[in-house]
Amino acid sequence: MHISAELRQLFARAKRVVVLTGAGVSAESGVPTFRGGGNTAVWKGMPFDVISSAEMVERDLPAVWEWFDYRRNFLQELTPNPAHYEIARWQERFAELTLVTQNIDGLHQKAGSLEVIELHGNIWRARCTACRTTYSMVQEKRPDACFECGDSLRPDVVLFGEMLPPGAFEFAAVRASQSELCFVVGTSALVYPAAGLPEIAKAAGAYVVEVNPERTPLSSLCDEVLTGKAGEVLPLF
Numbered sequence: 079m080h081i082s083a084e085l086r087q088l089f090a091r092a093k094r095v096v097v098l099t100g101a102g103v104s105a106e107s108g109v110p111t112f113r114g115g116g117n118t119a120v121w122k123g124m125p126f127d128v129i130s131s132a133e134m135v136e137r138d139l140p141a142v143w144e145w146f147d148y149r150r151n152f153l154q155e156l157t158p159n160p161a162h163y164e165i166a167r168w169q170e171r172f173a174e175l176t177l178v179t180q181n182i183d184g185l186h187q188k189a190g191s192l193e194v195i196e197l198h199g200n201i202w203r204a205r206c207t208a209c210r211t212t213y214s215m216v217q218e219k220r221p222d223a224c225f226e227c228g229d230s231l232r233p234d235v236v237l238f239g240e241m242l243p244p245g246a247f248e249f250a251a252v253r254a255s256q257s258e259l260c261f262v263v264g265t266s267a268l269v270y271p272a273a274g275l276p277e278i279a280k281a282a283g284a285y286v287v288e289v290n291p292e293r294t295p296l297s298s299l300c301d302e303v304l305t306g307k308a309g310e311v312l313p314l315f
């Protein structure tokens with residue numbers, strides 16, 4: 079895999095950089111990806127986009143908690159990989175780095191990234207279904223019901239068919255429209271509106287770079303495709 083001289087020069091002088099990550103950036107930490115690579119996260123025979131859907135919260139909230147409790151347990155032992163640490167270091171390298179992730183695993187924060195825009199929420203937080211009060215599950219168990227209003231709690235994660243956290247995508251879109259350089263790392267670019275961000279960056283004149291062992295629907299739009307694993311490619315910068 080070759081990094082062009084043009085990209086190296088741009089990387090050296092860029093001020094406004096956007097990084098969009100997906101499940102692939104956590105793959106080398108041992109987190110299963112959703113698509114491709116054969117280890118799709120099917121659980122109890124239910125494909126993830128069935129159980130991670132808004133209507134499952136209505137239909138069977140205990141099953142949704144079972145699914146997310148299982149994944150949190152699995153994630154408990156995992157640690158960031160070189161890709162997460164490299165992206166955390168980029169906060170010092172650029173005047174304005176915007177990290178936008180579709181991941182809910184919290185590994186970017188564990189690696190030291192600050193102000194992470196989590197478009198799909200975070201698996202370590204529970205949220206009240208009624209008043210949206212949130213409760214951290216990093217150190218403690220979630221309460222049985224909301225302390226504020228008594229209603230039931232759900233994972234603070236954006237499920238299929240649900241709106242993204244208010245303002246998250248809009249803020250990310252503004253940063254993408256102002257960016258000079260946009261890295262798209264470890265995403266199959268199938269889920270919207272997240273997958274629309276690189277298109278916004280491209281339309282604004284940013285140089286768009288994809289880091290992925292496989293090609294995606296985004297590859298043809300990119301200025302440069304670095305074919306490889308994030309944990310191996312990002313430390314080359």
Ligand code: BV8
Binds near residue numbers: 101113240271291
């Ligand atoms: C919304 C949280 C609107 C839960 C997730 C038809 C057409 C277009 C759109 C739609 C449609 N039908 C429905 C929609 C909308 C839908 C959508 O886009 N569906 C897609 C699937 C067609 N979107 C939504 O529902 C969103 N909400 O649109 O609301 C709305 C408007 C008004 C009123 C109400 C609502 C909400 C989407 C969020 C859903 N939640 N996750 C959970 O995690 O369980 S999405 C889920 O997919 C994950 O969050 C994940 O982040 C996301 C994207 O997946 P990726 O991150 O890309 O991961 P994936 O496994 O797919 O790919 C991994 C990649 O890594 C691969 O390319 C692989 O090659 C690469 N890789 C592997 N190893 C490595 C690597 N790369 C680098 N290094 C490696 N080592």
Ligand code: ZN
Binds near residue numbers: 207224225
């Ligand atoms: Zn409440």
